[in-house]
Amino acid sequence: MSDTVIRTLADIEHLEATPLSQRLQGLESTYDVFRRAAQRWPEQIALHFLPQGLADEAAVTFTYAELFAQITRTANLFHSLEVGTGDVVSYLLPNLPQTHFTLWGGQAAGIVNAINPLLESEQIAALLNEVSCKVLVTLGPSAGPELWHKVQPLLDKVPSLRAVLLVGEAQPPEGTLSFDAELQRQPAEQLLSGRQFSRDDLCAYFHTGGTTGMPKVAQHRHGNQLANACCGGLLVDLGPDDTLLCGLPLFHVNGVVVTGLTAFMAGAQVLLAGPLGYRNRALLEQFWRLVERFQITTFSAVPTVYAALMAIPRGEADLSSLRFGLCGAAPMPVALIQQFEQATGIRILEGYGLTEGTCISAINPRDGERRPGSIGLPIPYQQLKPVIVDDHGVYVRDCEVDEIGVLVARGPNIFPGYLQPEANQKLWLDGNWLNTGDMARRDADGYLWLTGRLKELIIRGGHNIDPAVIEEALMRHPAVQMAAAVGKPDPYAGELPVAYVVLRDGQQVSAGELIDYARRVIPERAAAPGEIYVVDSLPQTAVGKLFKPQLRYDATRRVLSTLLAPCLQQASDWQVLVGSHPLHGMQVKIVLMAPLPLRQQLVEAVKEVMAGFSLYYELAESD
Structure with missing residues (x-):
């Protein structure tokens, strides 16, 4: 371990006094990270893999x-297949050692592209074509029939x-090759390409949600990933004595960077806990x-995993090695944080990141004050601030303390832009500040608090869902004139997709029929809405644009009203009001009328229901 301790913004500024270039001296690529690690810690275990x-x-x-x-063998294998620095190697794989070989060997040979293997066939083909994939690594009929x-x-x-x-295919079908057999034919001593790296070289493409049906392709440079891994390690003081559990998928930047490159740069060990990671119930039961x-x-997980772990008996297991857990893919209810920490004694560090920022951009300090509900402080060498923009998305000024604005970011971890030129329009503010699309405020001590989103992504269990995928599918139905999809709050998944539709004149179709239709035509199963509301009209702004916040308010009201109804049957009257809030973005107000003898009991019931949500709420009581 180093003597790195970050408690406040001042500690981060002290770290930044050392130039990042000095910290990255000798590293021009992610391949150099592994070269250096092999020199420094050749006999240290880098990767454990549990097949089940x-x-x-x-x-x-x-x-x-x-x-x-x-x-090195993997990079040489790709080189033998004529993969050059600008060519793309895509992989469709669960969490396997070979996934890491492909990921980092692919970056040493060309540009690696991770694709979610849970997607449907047509969507996978579209993504492969989007990046002009030259080599694909996946499972064959015996190792992965589905x-x-x-x-x-x-x-x-x-x-x-x-x-x-x-x-894992000993006898590959005609026209394909065995990854494992071909790998053993390659030399492991040096890159046959003789490649000379630059931190400005592109190394990875990651698909990320956007405002169109086809996901945008975020480009990463070697320098982006090096900077993010270095800063992540500084933040939590990782070293060779650490072991990180990887349960998040290796097609997502969190698994790749946080429980991947960051650990390897520090000489830590990584436990690859089965091909399915957290999606394997057995893993959670034996966590x-x-x-x-x-x-x-340490480990990184989404709120749904923390909630599931709460129900797993700890028995006599010795947990003294566990220093903290990381959470940043979706907002985590404050009550869940408190319950988890009280039950386990394990600190949870909430953070914030986005694919466009390589991965992590802010986190609550491990050694300092953790403010539940906030995303903490910016990582070293990363600048984050909320700003005011005008109606055209043009920068006007920085926000005052606790004033909500658009969150912008700049630093060495910020990507150079999307592969598709049209996706980069209005992406940058005031020069080189990335418009994250998130709304946030900054308190007097520099802690950042998310308050909403300009971009319309639905975040289900840490998985980004583009609402356009839902909307475009529904609007192909002959009875649907207009469709809008938003996320509704869910105590387990964080958000679940719901849709609002307006029917064409003279058309009739039930919500159930539309739900069945959506399940058939939406290529991503997680994106299919479980609820669809048929409405007369959709809310609009003064200039006629769709106003989705009003739909999110309505979806939130419906969810909470349904959950509160059983426990408020004895109340004289009650209602749930949802609207905007100048400090928290959205506010829930629960108005409860009940006779005094019953009131405290009902108030406790409301608090119990609301504890499962990361929502700001107020409770108004009266006789």
Whole structure:
């Protein structure tokens, strides 16, 4: 461990007195991270892999020397397939050691592109074509029959594709290659390409939600990932004594950067807890035993995982190694944070990040004051601030203390833009500040608080859903004239998609029929709305634009009214009001009328229901 301690903004400014270039000296690429790690800690375990994610099974391990050798072989394999610095290697894989080989070997050879294997076949094909994929790494019919069933039909639909490598496939189908067999034919001592890296070289493409049906492609440079990994390690003081559990998918920047490159840069160990990670119920049930066995010091998870872990008995497991947990993919209810910390003694550090910022941009300080509900302080070398913009999205001024504005960011971790030029319009403010699309305020001590979103993403369990995917699908229904999708609050998933539709004149269709239709035509299962409301009209602004905040207010009111109804049956009267708030973005006001003897009991019932949500609310009581 180093003597790094961050308590306040002043400590971050002290760290920034050392130029980042000095901290990254000798590192021009992510490949250099593994080269240096193999030199510094050759016999240290870099990666543990549990094939089933079970606490008692034998782990497959790789030292830093072995991991670097496999990454070098993988880069040489791609080079042999004529992958150059501007060519794309895509992977559709669960969390496997070979996923890490592909990820970092792909960046050493060209540009790596992670794709969610849970997507449907047509959407996968569209994404592969979007990036002009040259080599695809995935599972074959024996190792991953369900995935292969989706991938095999699309291979002829991607003209740029030159080779398909199958992991765990001893006898690959005709026209494909065995990843594992081909890997062993490659030398591990040096890159055959002789490539000379620059931090400005592109290294990765990540798909991220946007305002159109096709996800935008965020470009990462080697320098972006190096900076973010370095700053992340500084923030929480990672070192060779740490072990990080990776349960989030390796097609998402959190798994790649936070429980990936950040750990490897610090010489820490990473436990790859099964191919499915947190989606494997067995992993959650054995989580505390895994902590004890591998002496886990930290992990990153979304609120749904923390909520599930609360229900898992800890028994006699020794949790003394666990220093803290990280949460940043979705807002976490303050009550859940408090309950988790009280029950386990484990601190949760809430943070904030976005793919466009490589991964992490802010976090509550590990050694300083943690303010539940806030996203903490900006990471070193990262600038974050809320600003006021005009109706055209042009910068006007910085916000005052506790004034809500658009959150903007700049720093070495901020990406150079999207692959699609049209997606970069109005992306940058006042020169080189990234418009994150989130609304936020900054308090007097520099802590940042999210208050809403300009961009319309629905965040379900940390997974971004583009509402346009839902809206465009619904509007293909012959009876639908207009559709709008928003997120409704959910105590488990954070948000769930719901849709509001206006029917064409003379048309009739039930909400149930529309829900069934949406499930059939929306390519992403998680995006299919569980509720659809047929309405006469959609709310609009004064200039005729769709006003989605009003729909989010309505969806929130409906959810809370439904959940509160059973426990407020004895109240004289009650109602849920939802609207805007100058400090918190959205406010819920629960008005409760009840006779005095019953009132306290009903108030406690309301508090219990509201504890599951990261919503600001006020309770008004009267006789």
